[in-house]
Each structure stands twice: as C-alpha cells, then as structure tokens.
Amino acid sequence: MPKILITGNGFDLSFGLPTGYSDFLKICKKLQSSKEFDWSNLKDDIIVLKNSEKLPNSDFLDFETFKEKLNENTWFRYLSREYGINTWIDFEKHIEKALSIILAILDDIKVETFIKNGRYPINGGILYKEDLDETQYEIYLTLIDFKIILYDEFDQIKLNPTFLKSIEKFYVDLEKEKLYDFILNELNIFTSLFSDYLSNIVLPLTELSEGTIRIDLLKHIDYHFTFNYTPTFSRLISKSIPTTFIHGELEKNNIVLGINDWEQTINDRSSLIPFTKYFQKLYSGINLKFVDEIENEDKLYQFFFWGHSLDKSDALYINEVFNKVDNINKEGATGKIIVIYHSDSSRFSIIKNLIEIRGSEDVLRKQRDENLVFLHCESNELKKELSAPMTNRFDGLNLFYAR
Known part of the structure; x- marks a missing residue:
C-alpha cells in the first residue's frame, strides 16, 4: 500500500521559505x-x-x-x-498576456507599416505612431519593455531596426523569428x-527553517512528487524517499518556467511552442512519469497533495490522480480525495478550480459518495489520517493540501 506525497509551492512556504512569486519579485x-x-x-x-x-x-x-x-x-x-x-499562476498568465500583445501588434505593424506603405530607407528609420492613443498605453509600455520600439536622440518613437528585414538600403518587413528568438x-x-x-x-535558508509541519506525520510516505524546484523535502523531511521533480530540478539546472499551450492561436503557433512547459520538459529531458506508473497489488493508494491550489494550469496531473481514484473504485477498492484548506478564501478558490477542471457533476458525485472531503489543515481529522497507516482497503485516502 503506497503512500504518495505530492507537494506544491505551499509546502515550501509553510517552512517560511520565500519561494512565492511575490517573494522573488520583492x-x-x-x-x-x-x-x-x-x-x-x-x-x-x-x-x-x-x-x-x-x-x-x-x-x-x-x-x-x-x-x-x-x-x-x-x-x-x-x-x-x-x-x-x-502567485506563479499569475506569472504564467502574464507571460501569455505579454505574448498575446506582441502577437497582435506585430500583425498591426506589418499591415499598417509595410503592406500599406512598402519600403523605408535604412538611414531614416521607421517612426511608430507619433500620436499616442491613451487606450493603447499598456501596449506601448509592453513594446518598450521588449525593445520592439525605441526612443531616438530626439525622443521620437521608432521601430527597433534589430527586428526589421532589409534589402539593399531599405527596410521591407519584420523579422518575426529574430524577435521571437530574442x-x-x-x-x-x-x-x-x-x-x-x-x-x-x-x-x-533551509538550515534555519523549522516550519509548521510535524515531520513525524510524513514518516509513512513511500513516493514523493513535487511541483517545486527545491530539494526541501529531502533536506527537511527525509533523504531516503526519492523525489520526482515534475517541473524540473534546481540541482540539475533544468527548471521549467512557461505557459501551458497556444491552442487558441493559429498565427505563429510553431514559433511559440518553445515558450510552453511541455516543450521545455521534453527538451530538457525531465522525467514525465506520474502516479499512473505506480502499481500496487491491493489497489490501496494514499495521495497527499501538500501546498497545491488545484489550478487548471496543472489540470493534466490533477485529472490523472482523480482518474486513478475512479479506476481504483471500479476495481472494488476504495479511494478518497481529501482537499485540505488553510483558510475560507483558499477553500473557495479550491472548490472553484476543482469544478472548472472536473466539472460540477463529478465533484458533487464524489462528495456525495464521500470520495471527496474538505478538511482544514489544523483539524484533528487530518492529523489522524496523516499519522495512521492505512490498514485495509476502506481506509484509502488521497489527501490534497492547498496553500
């Protein structure tokens, strides 16, 4: 009977470690x-x-x-x-936001600048919209941030010649691939x-951390998966339990920071694939194995999701665990999902995210059948389930701890 721990950023935060996006930026x-x-x-x-x-x-x-x-x-x-x-989820959304702005404006530049007006002498550069529309101010700032437009010595806004295609002595088009590479x-x-x-x-800082987690409650863990990049579990909990790093590992210098997918766009989609997490994982050779690879004869599984918000950015992995529980129950064993929250606001977000991923019918059915339960992180029920080994198939618990 394997006990499987899956940690998110809230796991590191519970030890007082500054791994949140707001911590990093500040x-x-x-x-x-x-x-x-x-x-x-x-x-x-x-x-x-x-x-x-x-x-x-x-x-x-x-x-x-x-x-x-x-x-x-x-x-x-x-x-x-x-x-x-x-949060890091907000971070991913803003990567996508920036890329969406750049995609849209490049098409606008191509039409308004080159298709309508043709070529431009290299020695003069290309002015970009002298009249600033206040509704487009955020777009202007984004273009400046990514050096797509520049101010010259006369404070005129011009297209960056680095990303322009030239023939002889004239600019004739954008070089999108050079911009995407940059x-x-x-x-x-x-x-x-x-x-x-x-x-x-x-x-x-891990040397100073005592944390709020009772380490002895995790002594029965058999497998550890983490969405984090840091070896916090091996340093503070146990070195004998192997860790699988889902989004890359700091010590292997292959961490993944990107977006989920670009299925919603057609133009330049192939150029945007390297910004996705699945491309980066394949390119870096990250281990893609997850809970489906874990098999046990008695079909008893305990999944502890610790510090995870159940956001749709990780829907692939959440679905795999939920589907695993469905399959366990179909085979005559019993599995439960206990979602653990630390505040009313986190419980609100977790339920909302879970319904978005699994649908209201599946969530309500699992809760009605007592295959899905929500517990507070400091409840006695949670402490009891974490500390007690599972002794028969009707004790099977899958625990999610959300931060």
Whole structure:
C-alpha cells in the first residue's frame, strides 16, 4: 500500500521559505538597489529570518553579475511593472498576456507599416505612431519593455531596426523569428535569474527553517512528487524517499518556467511552442512519469497533495490522480480525495478550480459518495489520517493540501 506525497509551492512556504512569486519579485527589487549583499537587510522580507536569531553562513555568488542581469532583462522589467501578479499562476498568465500583445501588434505593424506603405530607407528609420492613443498605453509600455520600439536622440518613437528585414538600403518587413528568438532568450535568462535566487537565497535558508509541519506525520510516505524546484523535502523531511521533480530540478539546472499551450492561436503557433512547459520538459529531458506508473497489488493508494491550489494550469496531473481514484473504485477498492484548506478564501478558490477542471457533476458525485472531503489543515481529522497507516482497503485516502 503506497503512500504518495505530492507537494506544491505551499509546502515550501509553510517552512517560511520565500519561494512565492511575490517573494522573488520583492526581494530581487531590493537586491537591485543594494550595493552589496547582506542577509540582515532581508530580515523583514523573509519569514524564516524573522523567526531566527541566526543568519545563513553564506554569500551570494557573483552578486554584481546577478544585478546586471536583473537590470537588463526584458521579462523582469515587464513583470516588475505589472500589477496583480501574486502567485506563479499569475506569472504564467502574464507571460501569455505579454505574448498575446506582441502577437497582435506585430500583425498591426506589418499591415499598417509595410503592406500599406512598402519600403523605408535604412538611414531614416521607421517612426511608430507619433500620436499616442491613451487606450493603447499598456501596449506601448509592453513594446518598450521588449525593445520592439525605441526612443531616438530626439525622443521620437521608432521601430527597433534589430527586428526589421532589409534589402539593399531599405527596410521591407519584420523579422518575426529574430524577435521571437530574442524574447525566448530573455525568458531563459529570467529562468537562470530565478535559479540563482533559489540557489543563493532559498537553499541557505533551509538550515534555519523549522516550519509548521510535524515531520513525524510524513514518516509513512513511500513516493514523493513535487511541483517545486527545491530539494526541501529531502533536506527537511527525509533523504531516503526519492523525489520526482515534475517541473524540473534546481540541482540539475533544468527548471521549467512557461505557459501551458497556444491552442487558441493559429498565427505563429510553431514559433511559440518553445515558450510552453511541455516543450521545455521534453527538451530538457525531465522525467514525465506520474502516479499512473505506480502499481500496487491491493489497489490501496494514499495521495497527499501538500501546498497545491488545484489550478487548471496543472489540470493534466490533477485529472490523472482523480482518474486513478475512479479506476481504483471500479476495481472494488476504495479511494478518497481529501482537499485540505488553510483558510475560507483558499477553500473557495479550491472548490472553484476543482469544478472548472472536473466539472460540477463529478465533484458533487464524489462528495456525495464521500470520495471527496474538505478538511482544514489544523483539524484533528487530518492529523489522524496523516499519522495512521492505512490498514485495509476502506481506509484509502488521497489527501490534497492547498496553500
């Protein structure tokens, strides 16, 4: 009877580690303006530092290069300006938002600039819409962030010649592929910045973290899957239980940051595939195995989803677990899904997300049949189920902990 733990970002956050997107952005902005790296300057920004009398005994490797990359990276500049990005799910949505704006405006530039007016002399450049429409202000800022338009020495807005195709002495078209390559490379740099942040900020903090999780409650775990990139479980819970990293692993330098898919668009879809998480996983050789590969003779399974919001961005994996439970029940065994929430607002979001993924009929049926239960993270019922081993097929529980 395997016990399977699946962790999300809330797992790391419960140890006071600054792995949230808002943590990353806030701390990096502070580091941008710092002359040198000093842990004491971050004490008010990191929970585990607030609760500890010690500071990590480490330095930030190549801090100056890190700051330079932060200042130059187009994605960091764009995301620093955007509001309403509090989670990594919001982050993915804003990547898609930026790409959608760029896609739409490139088509507009092609029609309005080249199809209608033809060619332009190289020595004069190409002016871009001198009259600024206030309704398009966000579009202008996005184009500036990604260097698609530039200000010249006379404060005139011009198309960046880097992304223009020239024949002889004239600009005749856009070079979209060169622009896509540039934006993708900037996303790769952003990913490397996040890796540096995890390596130099988050990992040293695990030595100070005590967390709010009773480690002894997880001693029966047999398998561990994580949507995180950090080895928090192996460092703080158990080194003997192997971890499968679903979205890449920091220590292997293959973490994945991207969007789900571009099925909703036709134009330039092939050029956008490298921005997707599934492409990055295939390209990086990340292990794609999940719970369907786990087999057990008595068909008893316990799934603990710890720190996961059940958002549709991970619908593929959530569906696999739910379908696994359906198959278990059809074969005469029993499986339950217990969704664990830490507040009324998180419970609200979890139910909403779950209905969006599985549909109201499936969610209501599972709850009516007691195959789906919602428990608070501090409830005695949850502690009992985490600490007690499953002894017969009617004790089968699949636990989701949402952060």
